[in-house]
Amino acid sequence: MAGRSTRSSWMRKTLAGGAAALMAAVAALTPVNAGAQDLSSQLNDQVNGVVQGVNKAAADAANQANAEWNKFVQMANESLPPGSSLPLNPVPAPKVPAPAPAPAPKPAPSPRGWAPQAPAPVANGTNGEIRAAGRSYLIWVPRGYNPARPTPVMVGYSAYQDSTENFRNYSRLRESSVGRDAIIVYPRAIGASWEGSATAATRPGQDIAFVRAMINDVQRYYNIDRRRIYATGMSTGGGMAAVSACHMADLFAGVAGVSGAYYAPVNSGCQNLPIAFMALHGTNDTLTPYYGTVRRGMRVLPVTDLFRSYERRNGCAGGVDTRPAGHNATRVSARGCRKGVEVIKVHGSNHFWWYSPSAADEMWAFLMRNPK
Structure with missing residues (x-):
C-alpha cells in the first residue's frame, strides 16, 4: 500500500x-x-x-x-486478481466554508461625552433664530463647524435702543476671525437694554438667568467648548459683557466691551473668580467718557477703574506694558495676571465700534489666549 x-x-x-x-x-x-x-x-x-x-x-x-x-x-x-480492488476517491474534497459575516459596526463614541439632544436647527454657514426660556436669540454657525470638535461660543450684546439684527450686521463678528472659529449667539434684549444699566427694563438677575439658559440651549444642538465661552457688546451691551464677567465668571472665560457703558452696578458684588477682561474705548467718547461720568443719575465707571479692579481680581503682578495697536491706538496690558487684562485706547475717537483697529479681530486674538 x-x-x-x-x-x-x-x-x-x-x-x-x-x-x-x-x-x-x-x-x-x-x-x-x-x-x-x-x-x-x-x-x-x-x-x-x-x-x-x-x-x-x-x-x-x-x-x-x-x-x-x-x-x-x-x-x-x-x-490485481479477480475479487480484489482498491477504493476510489479515498479522500473527499474539502468543502469551502461560507465567508464569516461582517461584524455589526459599533456606534462612534460621542465626542468628549457630548451628544445632541435634538437636531441642529441652523446649518453650517447660516444664520437663524431659536426660542428658549420665553425669549429668543439669533445664532450664527461657522462654515467649518464639526460636531466631533467642541466649538467656542461668542455672545454678542446689542446697544441701547438698537436691534439685535443691526448689531449683528455692524459688529461684523460673523465676517471676522470670530465667525470663522466660533458659534455666535445674539440674545434679544428686553426693552432694548440690559440689566446693570440705568436704562434697564429687566430686574436684577433676569438677563443673567436667560443667558445661562441660552448657553444650555445651544448645547442641546451643538458641541460647544465650555472652556471657551466669551462675551462682547457695544455701549450698554458692553456693560452687559461686564455683567457677564462679574456675575457669570463660572460660565464665561473672558469678555470684551466696546465703548462700554460701565454703570457702577455692572462691577458690583462680583464672583471672586479670575476672568479675562478687555475694553476697547475711545479717549474722546462723549457718551461714556473714558474717565467716567454720571448719566441718568448713576455713576459710569472710568475705564481705568475697571482695569484696576480686574488687575486685583486676576492677581496681576503690577505694572503694565504698552505698545501700538494700529496707527491710532495703544494697547495697555497688565503684567503677570492669572487671566489677561487689557485695554485698547483709540486716541481721539468717540463712541464707536471700530474696524481700524478691528474690534472683532483684536478681541478674538485676546480672548482665545484666555480659556478657562
Missing part, C-alpha cells in the same frame, strides 16, 4: 501548506491597532477573500489528488 501512504503524505503537505498560507495572509492583514473601528469592515472583507482563495486552492489540490489516485487505482486494479 505504498501508493496510499504516498497519497496521504502528499495531501497532508498540501493542506498544511494551505493552512500556513492562510495564517500568513491573515497575519499580514491584521491591523496595527486592532481596535481601529474604521478599518474593521475592510479587514473583514480582505480576510474573507483570502479564506475563500486559500480554500479554493485546497479544494482544487484535493480534487487533483483524487483524480491522480483514481488513475493509479484503475491501473492497479487491472493487475
Whole structure:
C-alpha cells in the first residue's frame, strides 16, 4: 500500500501548506491597532477573500489528488486478481466554508461625552433664530463647524435702543476671525437694554438667568467648548459683557466691551473668580467718557477703574506694558495676571465700534489666549 501512504503524505503537505498560507495572509492583514473601528469592515472583507482563495486552492489540490489516485487505482486494479480492488476517491474534497459575516459596526463614541439632544436647527454657514426660556436669540454657525470638535461660543450684546439684527450686521463678528472659529449667539434684549444699566427694563438677575439658559440651549444642538465661552457688546451691551464677567465668571472665560457703558452696578458684588477682561474705548467718547461720568443719575465707571479692579481680581503682578495697536491706538496690558487684562485706547475717537483697529479681530486674538 505504498501508493496510499504516498497519497496521504502528499495531501497532508498540501493542506498544511494551505493552512500556513492562510495564517500568513491573515497575519499580514491584521491591523496595527486592532481596535481601529474604521478599518474593521475592510479587514473583514480582505480576510474573507483570502479564506475563500486559500480554500479554493485546497479544494482544487484535493480534487487533483483524487483524480491522480483514481488513475493509479484503475491501473492497479487491472493487475490485481479477480475479487480484489482498491477504493476510489479515498479522500473527499474539502468543502469551502461560507465567508464569516461582517461584524455589526459599533456606534462612534460621542465626542468628549457630548451628544445632541435634538437636531441642529441652523446649518453650517447660516444664520437663524431659536426660542428658549420665553425669549429668543439669533445664532450664527461657522462654515467649518464639526460636531466631533467642541466649538467656542461668542455672545454678542446689542446697544441701547438698537436691534439685535443691526448689531449683528455692524459688529461684523460673523465676517471676522470670530465667525470663522466660533458659534455666535445674539440674545434679544428686553426693552432694548440690559440689566446693570440705568436704562434697564429687566430686574436684577433676569438677563443673567436667560443667558445661562441660552448657553444650555445651544448645547442641546451643538458641541460647544465650555472652556471657551466669551462675551462682547457695544455701549450698554458692553456693560452687559461686564455683567457677564462679574456675575457669570463660572460660565464665561473672558469678555470684551466696546465703548462700554460701565454703570457702577455692572462691577458690583462680583464672583471672586479670575476672568479675562478687555475694553476697547475711545479717549474722546462723549457718551461714556473714558474717565467716567454720571448719566441718568448713576455713576459710569472710568475705564481705568475697571482695569484696576480686574488687575486685583486676576492677581496681576503690577505694572503694565504698552505698545501700538494700529496707527491710532495703544494697547495697555497688565503684567503677570492669572487671566489677561487689557485695554485698547483709540486716541481721539468717540463712541464707536471700530474696524481700524478691528474690534472683532483684536478681541478674538485676546480672548482665545484666555480659556478657562
